[in-house]
Amino acid sequence: MGEQVYCINKVGFDGSSASYGGPGSPRWQRPYSHAKAFLTHPFSVMRHFCGNVTHIQAFMDKPGCRRSAEDMMLSIQSIHMRFENGCVGYLLSQRGDAMFGLGGWWSFELAGTKGSFVIENCVEKLTYYKQGQAPEVTNTGVTDFGATFPIRIHAFLEDVTNGVPKEHLRASGRDALATMEYIFAAIESYENGGALVRPNPLPPLHGDINYVW
Numbered sequence: 001m002g003e004q005v006y007c008i009n010k011v012g013f014d015g016s017s018a019s020y021g022g023p024g025s026p027r028w029q030r031p032y033s034h035a036k037a038f039l040t041h042p043f044s045v046m047r048h049f050c051g052n053v054t055h056i057q058a059f060m061d062k063p064g065c066r067r068s069a070e071d072m073m074l075s076i077q078s079i080h081m082r083f084e085n086g087c088v089g090y091l092l093s094q095r096g097d098a099m100f101g102l103g104g105w106w107s108f109e110l111a112g113t114k115g116s117f118v119i120e121n122c123v124e125k126l127t128y129y130k131q132g133q134a135p136e137v138t139n140t141g142v143t144d145f146g147a148t149f150p151i152r153i154h155a156f157l158e159d160v161t162n163g164v165p166k167e168h169l170r171a172s173g174r175d176a177l178a179t180m181e182y183i184f185a186a187i188e189s190y191e192n193g194g195a196l197v198r199p200n201p202l203p204p205l206h207g208d209i210n211y212v213w
Contacts, residue, residue, distance in 0.1 A: 002114030004087035007050055009042040011106045015096025017065040029072045032187055034095045035060070039077065039186070042091050042108075043179040044171070046081075049110055050089060052178065055082040056197050058186035063097045079186050106145075123148060167205045178202055 023029055047053065060074040075095040082088050103109075104121035115130040122145055128136040152171070159169045167174060178199075185199040 001110065001112030001116070003112055004050055004083075004085055005111045005113060006087060007046055007089045007108070007110045009046055009089070009091045009108045010100065010103060011038070011042045011092075012094040012100065013096040014099050014105055016099060017063060017097075019096065020063075020065045020069075022069050023066075023071045024073075031072055031074050033073050034075050034093070035077055035183055035187065038093055038095070039079075039091070039183050040176070040179040042093065042106075043182045044175065045108060046089055046091065047175070047178055047182075049108075050083045050085065050087050052084045052202070053081045053089075053182055053185075053199055054084055056080070056182060056185040056189055056199060057194055058189040058197075059194050060186075060190045066097070074190075077186065081182075174202060174205075 027033065043053075056079060058077060058079045060077050062071060062073065062075045066073070066075060073095070075097055077091070077093045079091040079093075080088070081091070100107075103118065104124070106119075106122035108119045110117055115128065117126060117128045119126055121143075123142045124140055126138040126140070128138075130136070155170050166172060181199040181202070185197040189195055189197040
């Protein structure tokens, strides 16, 4: 990949104004229901590949059909970010307000100075682009997102069985906290007109010599 330059993550449900069925259940009738429920996964993937996020700027909205129906949920999030390594990122999420084009309902692209890769439909296809060479395409044959869950559970059980320290478990609670810090930083940015926000720092890892009790 070389030096990371940018990443783009696009995730959401396909839909349109014609398919909008009106406000959902009461638990979805909060402004940030979609953001809190749905952004954890893309933020986690972006952090997995690019590291911690240091700056976030966000804009949120909902299309006219939701506005006319007095739907409270902000169903569209446009989030710009910067990572510790200098890479910049962009996350776009929507909840059935439009049909997604290239890459399908979940796509991720990471571009570097020596090459780039693109994941399409989360589990279905990986394309690697290397300078001066034809793209390398891997079709997994997997089309069911549910296939990711047993793999994820197996990885967790494997770490526990092997006695991996809690702070180094794959997808640990600390990793989950990071995604929530980014979501709340995005909310803070939106509520302040798209202001630049620095997410709260994560607690230090166990044994961090720079940690002061």
